[in-house]
Amino acid sequence: MYKLFLAGRYTLGRPVSYLAMVAIGLAVMALIAVAGIMNGFLAETERVIRGTTADVIVTPFPWDGEVPSRAKVAEVIEAHPSVKAAAPRFSRPAVFKMRGRDSAMGLSKFAEHFMVSVVGIDVENESRATEFDAYLAAVRNNPEGEGYAVESMERPFRLDRGRIRDPELRFAPLPRVLMAHSRMLSFGLKVGDALEIVTIPDSSDLDSKSFDASTSTFVIAGAYDTSYDKFDGATLFVPREDFPAWAGTDQEFNEVAVQAVEGADLEALKHDLEESLERELRMAFEVETWEDRHATWLGAVKNERNILFVLFGFFLLLVCTITFSVLTMLVQQKVRDIGILSSMGATAGGIGAVFALSGVMIATLGGLFGLLAGELLAAKLNTVKDWIEATFGVQIFDRRVYAFSEIPMDNDHLLNLGITGVTVIAAVFICLIPALRAAWLDPVDALRHE
Amino acid sequence: MSDVHPPAAKELVLDARGLTRRYRMGATQLDVLQGAELQLARGEIVAIIGRSGVGKSTLLHLLGLLDRPDAGSMKLAGVETTKLSKAARARLRNQHVGFVFQFYHLFPELSALENAMLPGMITHRFFAWRSKRAGVRERAKALLERLELGERLKHKPGQLSGGERQRVAIARALAGRPSLLLCDEPTGNLDERTSESITNLLLDLAREHGQSLVLVTHDPELARRADRCLTMHEGRLVPAEVATEIAHPSASPASGSPE
Numbered sequence: 001m002y003k004l005f006l007a008g009r010y011t012l013g014r015p016v017s018y019l020a021m022v023a024i025g026l027a028v029m030a031l032i033a034v035a036g037i038m039n040g041f042l043a044e045t046e047r048v049i050r051g052t053t054a055d056v057i058v059t060p061f062p063w064d065g066e067v068p069s070r071a072k073v074a075e076v077i078e079a080h081p082s083v084k085a086a087a088p089r090f091s092r093p094a095v096f097k098m099r100g101r102d103s104a105m106g107l108s109k110f111a112e113h114f115m116v117s118v119v120g121i122d123v124e125n126e127s128r129a130t131e132f133d134a135y136l137a138a139v140r141n142n143p144e145g146e147g148y149a150v151e152s153m154e155r156p157f158r159l160d161r162g163r164i165r166d167p168e169l170r171f172a173p174l175p176r177v178l179m180a181h182s183r184m185l186s187f188g189l190k191v192g193d194a195l196e197i198v199t200i201p202d203s204s205d206l207d208s209k210s211f212d213a214s215t216s217t218f219v220i221a222g223a224y225d226t227s228y229d230k231f232d233g234a235t236l237f238v239p240r241e242d243f244p245a246w247a248g249t250d251q252e253f254n255e256v257a258v259q260a261v262e263g264a265d266l267e268a269l270k271h272d273l274e275e276s277l278e279r280e281l282r283m284a285f286e287v288e289t290w291e292d293r294h295a296t297w298l299g300a301v302k303n304e305r306n307i308l309f310v311l312f313g314f315f316l317l318l319v320c321t322i323t324f325s326v327l328t329m330l331v332q333q334k335v336r337d338i339g340i341l342s343s344m345g346a347t348a349g350g351i352g353a354v355f356a357l358s359g360v361m362i363a364t365l366g367g368l369f370g371l372l373a374g375e376l377l378a379a380k381l382n383t384v385k386d387w388i389e390a391t392f393g394v395q396i397f398d399r400r401v402y403a404f405s406e407i408p409m410d411n412d413h414l415l416n417l418g419i420t421g422v423t424v425i426a427a428v429f430i431c432l433i434p435a436l437r438a439a440w441l442d443p444v445d446a447l448r449h450e
Numbered sequence: 451m452s453d454v455h456p457p458a459a460k461e462l463v464l465d466a467r468g469l470t471r472r473y474r475m476g477a478t479q480l481d482v483l484q485g486a487e488l489q490l491a492r493g494e495i496v497a498i499i500g501r502s503g504v505g506k507s508t509l510l511h512l513l514g515l516l517d518r519p520d521a522g523s524m525k526l527a528g529v530e531t532t533k534l535s536k537a538a539r540a541r542l543r544n545q546h547v548g549f550v551f552q553f554y555h556l557f558p559e560l561s562a563l564e565n566a567m568l569p570g571m572i573t574h575r576f577f578a579w580r581s582k583r584a585g586v587r588e589r590a591k592a593l594l595e596r597l598e599l600g601e602r603l604k605h606k607p608g609q610l611s612g613g614e615r616q617r618v619a620i621a622r623a624l625a626g627r628p629s630l631l632l633c634d635e636p637t638g639n640l641d642e643r644t645s646e647s648i649t650n651l652l653l654d655l656a657r658e659h660g661q662s663l664v665l666v667t668h669d670p671e672l673a674r675r676a677d678r679c680l681t682m683h684e685g686r687l688v689p690a691e692v693a694t695e696i697a698h699p700s701a702s703p704a705s706g707s708p709e
C-alpha cells in the first residue's frame with residue numbers, strides 16, 4: 001500500500017515535479033499543435049488542389065495532327081467506367097488591365113497589367129467535372145459577398161446590361177468574365193466593371209521579333225471564391241464560346257478536365273485513358289492526375305510533415321531528460337528514506353516501485369495536461385493567433401505567403417493520443433533507471449548516507 | 451546481572467552466535483565484528499555501550515536483518531535468517547523488528563500519524579489495506595497519544611522539536627508490534643533533559659508491553675537501567691562494568707569473560 005501512497009506524496013509534495021509535468025505537458029502540447037498544423041497544411045493543400053484541379057487532365061498535342069472535336073474526345077473519355085464527367089475547355093495565359101484606370105504618370109506599363117490564366121468553360125460540363133458550382137455558391141453564402149455574387153447559378157455569365165458601369169459599354173455585345181472575390185476586393189472592382197484581357201493569338205509567329213497581341217474587353221459578371229488564394233489570384237473564367245474569337249484560335253478546346261468516380265484508381269485510369277485515346281483517335285494525349293500536376297508542391301508539404309518525426313524524436317529526448325533528472329534528484333534526496341523503508345521491511349522491489357510510480361505519475365499527469373492543452377490549442381488555434389496578433393501587433397501568419405486564409409489545422413485525436421501515449425511510455429521507461437538504482441541501493445549504506 | 455546470556459529457560463527472541471563482519475577497503479581489511487554473541491529473552495532490555503566506531507551500529511544492522519554477517523548464525527523469533535532470501539528477510543524484518551535511529555529519520559512529507567502508520571502500510575497489500583486501515587490507524591494513534599503526541603498527530607516533522615520527532619520515531623518503530631526493538635543511540639542528538647524524558651518513556655513503554663529491546667547508548671544512566679549491560683571488546687560483546695565505563699571512558703572494558 002505504501003508504494004502508491006509515498007509515490008503520491010513525493011510527487012505531489014514537490015514543486016519540481018510540477019515543473020516536470022508542465023515541461024512534459026508543453027512538449028506534448030507543442031507537438032500536437034505542430035502535428036495538427038502540418039497535417040492541416042497537407043490536408044488543406046490536397047483539398048485545395050483537388051478542389052481547383054480536376055482528378056485527371058487530358059491535353060492534346062495539337063502538332064500531332066488534327067485535333068478531334070470536343071464531343072468526340074469527351075465521348076471516348078466518358079466511355080471509361082471510372083469516369084464520371086469530362087469537360088473540354090480552354091486554358092491559356094494572359095494579362096489583364098482594368099479598363100478606365102489609366103496609368104499614373106511614369107508608371108511602367110507592366111505595373112498595371114496582371115498575369116492570369118484564362119479558363120474558357122462550358123458551365124454545365126464544368127459543374128459536373130469540377131467544384132465550379134461551389135465556388136460561385138461560396139460568394140453567395142458569404143455575407144460580405146453581397147453585390148459580388150453571380151445573378152444566376154445556372155447562367156453565371158449572365159449580367160443585366162443595366163449593371164454595366166460604363167454607359168458607353170452597355171450596348172456593345174461584350175463577353176463576360178468571372179473574377180475571384182478576394183481579387184475584386186483588393187483591386188476595388190465591382191460587378192459591371194470591365195477588364196481588357198490580352199493574349200497572344202495562335203496566328204502569331206512567336207519566332208519573329210514582334211508579334212501581334214489580341215485584346216478583348218470583358219465585363220465582370222460576378223465573383224467566385226475557391227478559398228485558395230493562389231488559384232483565385234491567377235484565374236479568370238470566361239465562356240468557352242467566347243474564347244476562340246478573343247484568343248484567335250480555331251480549336252474547340254485545349255484541355256479536358258476529367259472527374260473520376262468516387263474511389264477510382266487514378267493511376268490506372270490515367271493509363272487506360274492514354275491507351276484508349278490513342279487507339280480511338282490516333283493521336284497522342286498527355287494524361288496527368290491532379291497529383292502529377294502538383295507533385296512538387298505536394299512533395300514539399302509531405303516532406304515538411306516528415307520533419308515532424310525528427311522533431312518528435314527531439315521532444316522525446318527532451319521529455320526523457322527532464323523526467324530522468326527529476327527522478328534522479330528525487331532518489332538522491334530520498335536515500336535516507338530508502339534506508340528507513342528497508343528497515344521497516346520494504347522489499348527492494350517495493351522501493352523501486354515507489355520511484356517508478358512517481359515517474360508514472362509525473363509522466364501521466366504531464367502527458368494528460370499536454371493532451372488537454374494540445375487539444376485546446378488545436379481547437380482554438382486561430383483564436384489564439386488572432387489574439388497574439390492583436391495584442392502584440394505582430395503578424396504570425398500571412399495569408400498571402402501561404403495559400404490559405406487561416407492556419408490550417410487537421411486535429412487528429414487518435415494521433416494526439418498516440419503522441420501522448422508514446423511520450424508517457426518513453427518517460428516511464430526512462431524513470432525505471434533511477435527507480436532501479438533506488439531498489440539496488442544497499443539499505444545500510446542508505447542509512448549511513450549523510 | 452551483567453551477563454551475555456539471558457536468564458535461562460525463557461523464550462529467546464534473538465539468538466545470534468559467532469557473528470563476524472568485516473569491511474574491505476582496498477588492500478586493508480577492518481574486522482569490526484569477530485564472533486559476537488547475543489541472546490535476548492522476550493521482554494528483556496539489553497544496553498550496549500562503547501566507544502564510537504567499535505561496531506555497535508554494525509551489530510544492530512545485523513540483528514535487524516539489514517545486513518548479512520560474513521559468518522555466524524542469526525535466529526530471530528525462532529527462524530534461522532542467514533540463509534533466507536532478501537524478500538523473506540524483508541518480511542521478517544517487517545513483522546519482527548522495529549528500528550529507532552539517532553537522527554529520527556522521519557519522512558518529512560508525512561504527518562506524525564502517517565509516519566507511525568507506515569509499517570502497517572508496508573505489511574498490508576493495496577487491496578487488503580481498505581479493511582486494515584482503521585486498525586493500523588488506531589494503533590498508531592494510541593501509541594502517539596501514549597507518547598504524549600496526541601495533539602500533534604497532523605503535524606509534519608518540520609513542525610516538531612527533536613524530542614517530539616524521536617517520540618514519533620519510537621511510535622513508528624513500535625507500531626508493527628515488533629518482537630525486537632533496536633535503538634541506535636536514540637537520545638544521542640538530544641539535550642540532557644529531553645534525553646531523560648525520552649529514555650523514561652521508552653523504558654516504561656518497553657516494560658509495559660514486555661518489549662524486547664536492544665539499546666545502544668552513550669548514556670551510562672540509561673545503560674544502568676537495562677536488565678543487562680554489554681560492551682564491545684575486540685569485536686565481541688562482553689559484560690560491561692558500567693561504573694568503569696563512566697570513570698574511564700577510554701579504558702578497556704571490565705574483565706570478566708562470558709562463561
Ligand SMILES: Nc1ncnc2c1ncn2[C@@H]1O[C@H](COP(=O)(O)OP(=O)(O)O)[C@@H](O)[C@H]1O
Nearest residue numbers: 473475480482501502503504505506507508509
Ligand atoms: N561501509 C563501510 N565500509 C567501511 N568501513 C565501515 C563501513 N561501515 C562502517 N565501517 C567502519 O566500521 C566501524 C564500525 O562502525 P559502526 O558500526 O558505525 O560503529 P559505532 O556504531 O560503534 O560507532 C567503524 O570503524 C566504521 O568506520
Ligand SMILES: [Mg+2]
Nearest residue numbers: 506507508634
Ligand atoms: Mg553508530
